[in-house]
Amino acid sequence: MADTNQQPTRRNFLGSTAQLGAGAAMLGSLALPRSVHAAGTDVLKVGLVGCGGRGTGAALDALSADGQAVLVAVADTFPDKAAEALNLLRGEKSVADRVQVTPEHIFTGFDGYKNVVDSCDVVLLATPPHFRPEHFAYVVDQGKHCFIEKPIAVDAPGIKSVMESSRKAKEKNIAVVSGLCWRYDHKVREMMRQILEEKQIGDIIAIESSYNTGLLWYRPEKPSWSQMELQIRNWLYHTWLSGDHIMEQAIHSLDKTAWLLGDISPTQATSLAGRQQRVDPMYGNVYDHFAVSYEYPTGQRVYFTCRQQDGCSMRTDETVLGTDGQAEILRGDIFARDGKRKWRFKGEQPSMYRVEHEEMFASIRKGEPINNGDYMCNSTAIALMGRMAGYTGQTVTWDQLMNSTERLGPTEYAWGDVPTETVAIPGKTTLV
Numbered sequence: 001m002a003d004t005n006q007q008p009t010r011r012n013f014l015g016s017t018a019q020l021g022a023g024a025a026m027l028g029s030l031a032l033p034r035s036v037h038a039a040g041t042d043v044l045k046v047g048l049v050g051c052g053g054r055g056t057g058a059a060l061d062a063l064s065a066d067g068q069a070v071l072v073a074v075a076d077t078f079p080d081k082a083a084e085a086l087n088l089l090r091g092e093k094s095v096a097d098r099v100q101v102t103p104e105h106i107f108t109g110f111d112g113y114k115n116v117v118d119s120c121d122v123v124l125l126a127t128p129p130h131f132r133p134e135h136f137a138y139v140v141d142q143g144k145h146c147f148i149e150k151p152i153a154v155d156a157p158g159i160k161s162v163m164e165s166s167r168k169a170k171e172k173n174i175a176v177v178s179g180l181c182w183r184y185d186h187k188v189r190e191m192m193r194q195i196l197e198e199k200q201i202g203d204i205i206a207i208e209s210s211y212n213t214g215l216l217w218y219r220p221e222k223p224s225w226s227q228m229e230l231q232i233r234n235w236l237y238h239t240w241l242s243g244d245h246i247m248e249q250a251i252h253s254l255d256k257t258a259w260l261l262g263d264i265s266p267t268q269a270t271s272l273a274g275r276q277q278r279v280d281p282m283y284g285n286v287y288d289h290f291a292v293s294y295e296y297p298t299g300q301r302v303y304f305t306c307r308q309q310d311g312c313s314m315r316t317d318e319t320v321l322g323t324d325g326q327a328e329i330l331r332g333d334i335f336a337r338d339g340k341r342k343w344r345f346k347g348e349q350p351s352m353y354r355v356e357h358e359e360m361f362a363s364i365r366k367g368e369p370i371n372n373g374d375y376m377c378n379s380t381a382i383a384l385m386g387r388m389a390g391y392t393g394q395t396v397t398w399d400q401l402m403n404s405t406e407r408l409g410p411t412e413y414a415w416g417d418v419p420t421e422t423v424a425i426p427g428k429t430t431l432v
């Protein structure tokens, strides 16, 4: 595991990898190791870790984004998931000839990821987030480029590990492209430009943000499954695996608010949260709603809600309130203070999932690999702050968050029983 001894404060958090980049630049370009795959036409061997819905989609995006990308290895805890993903990919005419995974390169179990990393140049990490810090540390140690799904961890030790790995990735000049996909969406990028550069709404005062959806999938238990298998198959509902839905899903919204506020970190967060519809033990220990108020050192505020409940309103968007007007990010609308529309997005909107892979491969081939390490760690920490404030009922400061030693989940993975989990009770659950 990466060294996690350094205790980042709110102020040095974002500067950490950037400072390192500046230092390396001062040594001159010769000091930066060239990317192994800077040449334009080399075959890039791709490996997939986590063969579920997103992993399969990411593999398709990778192969579609770069005509010289070839899928050579896959890993999943379960053989049926690896087989399912390969069947789907082999059925995609446009990429089928570049799905070149031999039976010896299909890996299963908890350690299969190492074999995938060892076999390829570009790794796609798409397991449940709990495993990300360990997997990412290995990817970076082996010097491989990485597409890393969100969130990047479920607890503070995990975030610090990923920060350290991202820093090392910068040193090694390898790509780290985050699955926080709205950063690659043309409409959202243009909205950010209109707000942050063109100052269409003046200065930002506050943001109201919500990610409200219905209930999600559940994979019914089979008699042959151990408790560990049941939890990993239904990872969404176990905080140690998913980080809860504020981290797993609603991070997309918090990431947009972080971007709007310059990717700085909040000073503190207060939350009201719980579970009302998902009370059955089959839903593990996650909540189904959070409302969080984030305070920023600039005086700006983010008022945030997320909900996974059926039969309720499903709004998902950010309303940005400025001194001269307001913007609706996903709607692509900007209004003056009198309510009249000032500007509306009318451009092309290609798939953001495809764009992130196109930009990743182009950056690798150019020898100037993208590194999204800073913001993916900051946004994950912001989501974790909201969860900690919700679970404990306390106002949680950035320093408390970053000094948290709580590491979720077992320290060793094996098929069998799992430690008993409890549902947090605000006012009783303590900050660790």
Ligand SMILES: NC(=O)c1ccc[n+]([C@@H]2O[C@H](COP(=O)([O-])OP(=O)(O)OC[C@H]3O[C@@H](n4cnc5c(N)ncnc54)[C@H](O)[C@@H]3O)[C@@H](O)[C@H]2O)c1
Pocket (backbone or CB within 6 Å): 049, 050, 051, 052, 053, 054, 055, 075, 076, 077, 078, 081, 109, 110, 113, 126, 127, 128, 129, 131, 149, 150, 151, 179, 180, 181, 232, 233, 248, 249
């Ligand atoms: N960027 C996005 O818009 C987006 C959308 C969906 C999911 N995601 C993220 O992608 C990740 C995967 O989500 P999903 O919807 O594909 O879930 P999924 O359940 O469909 O797939 C996860 C896969 O990982 C496998 N797995 C679990 N533990 C593993 C381990 N230790 N080693 C190898 N394989 C392991 C599972 O068996 C499963 O096949 C999550 O982090 C999720 O938040 C991102």
